Amino acid sequence: MSHRLRKGFLVSIISFALVVSLSGCSLSSNGNDKVELSWLVRADPHERVWENQMIKEFEKQNPNIDIKLVDVPQNQIDQKMRTMIAGKNLPDIVAPNWANGGFMSYADQLVDLSDYVKKDPDVIDGVLPKALNLWKVNGELKALPLNTLGSLLFYNKDLFQKAGLPDPPTDWNDKSWTWDKMVSYAKKLTDPSKNIYGLLDNNDPSVDAEMFGSSFISDESYNKGVLLQPNVDDPVVHKAVKAHHDLIFKYKVSPSTSQLSAISQIGDPFVSGKVAMTINGGWGLWGYQNIEDFKWGVAALPYVPNRQDRMYIDIMSISKDSKHPNEAWKFMKFIYSTEGLKSYIKTTQGPPANQNLMDYWLDFESKKLGMPADKLKEVHEGAINNGIEAANHMVKDWATLIQYINQPINAYYGGNKSFDDAMYETKRLLESWTTVKK
């Protein structure tokens, strides 16, 4: 190769490398003063439709702002967010509750929205205070709620009819609908010859404890968002765990851990008609809509003194790494506008946190479900009024803590461990976590 040719070759290579590296850089502002915002979302096909609609409409109204979706499968969001935080490039808009770590793990990475909300109070006009105040940390508002979901009892109407049982109530204040009554229904609905179980309590032990009015962790831990003290010795926690165990071994109306794992291999046991009643998150309202083999209904959880059902709220926040928080807020305002939320309801069916849109949701959803709007309102509102926000959103390291609760207690539910051993081990593991440096 001649000297001249070699020089030319070298120049071409360097130029090419420069072009590639410069074009690879993600500039948040380009030469035309166009701002690019990034929005971290979970790879959900229904939500994706809404997200695309939002982006399209917003960009049309704001030609100087581009929105880039950072689409990550939900179970990988935690890792992605951690590495992005380490690289100081967390997307401008994030939904911390879509990460397994939950809101509390990321609260210090989020912008205080208080001033923005003061300037644009319409954004939170009508938002349920209970759903809004959860995201205030040391007086700083770190997120806005998008939807509110509680836990509900879903039941197979056909099996109820066959067993000659009346529909369970949608009224959460109906104190005649007790745990014992639910068990008596479950007994009548259980049919061993057809492998049908009366009830599936989909809750993990921590949710069972809440349903009976207590928790595996102290109130102080929940309020401060970090495990300070386990509450495993509380008699109410014991009662909740034993009640679940009794469903399997004493009354034989629920599948054991192994039976559940077996019947789940052919799909959701409620959808396949293998269980007559199931306690699940409110997403069952749209998750069960495709069931064609039988009619189903939705009811309140049974009455237990101090009952709490688990609430799940999706939120949106602006990250501290954002170089364009004002533009990000502009987009947040757009998402939380009446039109934005209506579009959200239509594409995802999620009940809004904003009560101004509740009638819109009830009208839309009741038609979808073929259920009277007043009944849907009653069951949904009861779930929210009795609800406590999910511990995985409110307590740091919940993924680890729930593993410490689930492993021993599921062993008890599976008949592989005694009650005392399971509770002792849970307590020991949770206590060990309080001393771990994180």
Added chain:
Amino acid sequence: MTLSLEHSVDTKKALPTKKKSKRSPKARQEERAFWIFILPWLIGLICFTGGPIVASLFLSFTDYNIVSSPVWVGLGNYINLFTDFLVMKSLAATAYYALLAVPFTIILGLLLAILLNQKVKGQAFFRTAFYAPSIIAGVSVAFLWSWLLNPDFGVVNSLLKQVFGIDGPNWFNSTHWVIPSMALMQLTAIGGTMVIFLASLQQLPKELYEAASLDGARGWAKFIHITVPLISPVILFNTIIAIISSFQVFTQAYVITQGGPDWHSYFYVYYLFDTAFSQYRMGYASALAWVLFIIIFALTMLSLWISRRLVYYEYDNK
């Protein structure tokens, strides 16, 4: 003293001649080509393997959660390992798995290789058929086994009931059966071991067997006194590889049991994974990784030491 002086004199004498020796342009060109071709691999080794190994050693002496800077804790992480309930649980689960899976893999791999070494019709088909499952992705194989060993709908329990009239166990859902079930899954992973055994069997000299036949030796005697000693280095190699992969077992537990029931399939690497990517305690996870390295290294050394009198190396006698 004299020797070293002589040596230094010799070196001095040798230097000028070395300087004078010029390699041909072709040799230099070849050397340059060597470095150019090996460069991507070297960069990969230094950046993506060597770098992380050194970094993990450093991190194992720190508290590091990715988001904040590492904080030096000295031997703290290593000391905590000794009192960690889950380290003990996961090590016990892993050791039990290795105890079942290693002999199972070696014995079955060898038996299969012997069978596939027979000159029968359709030999190529059988070889392919038995090797094929080992190239399927681990997650798919795990799902397949979770169906096969499903206590209610699985083929295995149905066969046990219909053919032998016995109720099959709860397999992955039983604390007693979960590890044997996972060892049984090795049935679809022995292809690699089998191929290595098969290759070694094909190298065995026929004259030894002919001589043994003349002396009246029969099948079993030939196997024990000729085949086993001659392939003993391969048995050792496969054993060491099986020990290493047994201590790195992860996928099946992650996919099928999530470490349950009651931590009985919570393998050491699963705990390491959780510590690193669920709890983000990278320092502690690095310490766990280094301890795993030491355990595997020690077991490999132990295997080599034990094998000194058991393995026959042909070249020693040449």
